[in-house]
Amino acid sequence: MTLYLLAFFGFLVLGVPIAFSLGLASLTYLVVNGQLMLLMAFPQKMIAGIDNFVLLTIPFFILAGNLMGAANLTQQIVRFAQILVGRVKGGLAAVNIIASMMFSGVSGAATAEASALGSVMIPAMRRDGYNPAYAAALTATGSLLGPLVPPSLSLILYGVLTGTSIADLFLAGIVPAFLLCGLLITYALWKARREDHPLPPVMPKSERPGVIARALPALLLPVIIVGGIRSGVFTPTEAAAVAALYALLIGTVIYRSLSPRQVVNSFYETATMSAGVMLVVAMASMTSFILGIENIPQSIAAALLSLTDSPLFLLILLNIILLVLGFFLEPLAALILAMPILNQLAPVIGLDPVQFGVMIVFNLMIGMITPPVGLCLFIVSAIGRVPLDQVSRAALPLIGICLVVLALVGLVPALSLTLPALIGN
Template structure:
């Protein structure tokens, strides 16, 4: 396995994309270990990795998010968030967090949220006198709300890989997401009073009347998704298709901001993003095959038991490993890569699979905003035109807040299981 890891990191260092690095590392392992006879099964393993009907949800949800974003929904959400927050000191920073929470029900991915919210909020906060690194760091921290609520792509993939109910996972992430949102708002308001941040501009009375109506269709999207799945009206895959049709209808008939060119661009972006996701899943399937040959999952589980048999200690160790993994890998790739190992460790933890799924995904999301490699940090640094080092320093207190929520998710089952149990009820 050491050979595989060296090959994988080597390909990553020389600039080869993650998906191809995974595949090439598997190929290198088989060739050097004189197991070339297994190469004939390489394409079959790749196809088997993506041969799952529920994976169809991913392109449909990506399409829904792209269509909503193309319909200028981000700006509508930001203005409505400003109306909700009102005129308080540091209000524009609070608007950033609230807008991220509202946009979570559209994007489903942290990178999409960092790009969409960042392109609107970072320039606005800079114009109002906020430090650019603070504006960028806050946008990055808010971006991890997206993968915790429907239609989270990471939760969908976790559900596919483990057989866990996707509807339960969607419900389980809502309370942690709102808690994280609330703590971030408290942080920015306390910081505003301490550092004298400005008041946001007032929303005019004429604009207030239409803001709620303009933002309402976006806020209804996660309700339609979860409500439809939970009530049995449609399956997760059908819910994704309904979300895409809904986004298309809202953009063309209600907002009337979706031109044919924008629709075609959204379909093209969806196709390229979906191809990237599926390629990662397919290549990571070969990694799972290598792990199986070496019996790595069983070996790691045995090693952990030698360290401690306490579920609490094992959970802490696992969280540390996942945080580090999230530093270097995009969450979907990390999930496919880690799940064979996690499936062996999971029975030792004595926790619910839904709670475990939220814990795993939140870990990987925190990795995306953790210096020095977090992907969302690179995105917001580019948008804010500020050095990565400054953004990394500014985001550290917010990472502390995220770790508090992670600890609660890991050790307080009620936090994640209350809503799924209530709706089963």
């Protein structure tokens, strides 16, 4: 296994994309160890890794998010958030976070959210006198709300890997997302008073009904997704297709901001993004196969259990390991690689699979706002034209808030299990 890890990190250092680094490391392992017969299993395992009907939800939800973005949805959500916040000191920072929460129900991906909202909110906050590094860090942290609420791509993948109900996972992430949103707003308002941040501009009362009317169709998307799945009207895969069709209809009929060229571009971007996700899943499946050959999951689980048999200490240790893993790997790849080990430890820790999934996904997502592979940090740094080290320093208190929410998700089952239990099967 040491050979595999050295090859993997060696390819990463050389700048090879993570999907190809996973595949090349697997190939290196098989060749050097003389297991050439297993090379025939390489394409078979790759195909088997993505041969799952539920994975069709990913390209459909990506398409829905791209169509919504092309329809200029971001501006509608930001203006609606301004109505909710009103005129308070530091209100634009609160608008940033609330808009992130609303946009989460459309994108399902942290990187898409950081890019879409960052292009609007970071320049606006800079113009109002906010520190650009703080504006960028706040946008990056707010983007973590995306993977917690439907249609979260990471929760879908966890559901596919473990057989957990995707509808329950969608519901389970909502309360932790609202908790994170509330704590980030509290911090932003406290910082505003401490550093005398400016008041946001007043929106004329005559414009408010129109803003609300234009924002509501987009905000209904997560309700349609979860409500349709939970009521049994359609499956998760069908829900994704309905979401894409709904996004196309409101973009062309209600907003009338989607041109044929934008629709074609949205399909093209969806194809490229979906191909990237599926390539990571396929390559990571081969890595999981190698882990199985070496009995690595069982060995790591046994090593951890030899340190302690306390579920609480195991939970803490597991979260620390996942946080470190998230520093270096993209969340989807890290999730696939970690699941064989996590499946060995889950019965000992004793968490409900739904709660366990929300905790794992949020843990790995924190890596999106931490160096050295924090994709959301790189995105907001480029948009705001702020050095990465400045954004990273500004993000430290916000990462602390995320860790508090992560601890609560792991220790308080009601946060993630109450909503699925209330709505029922």
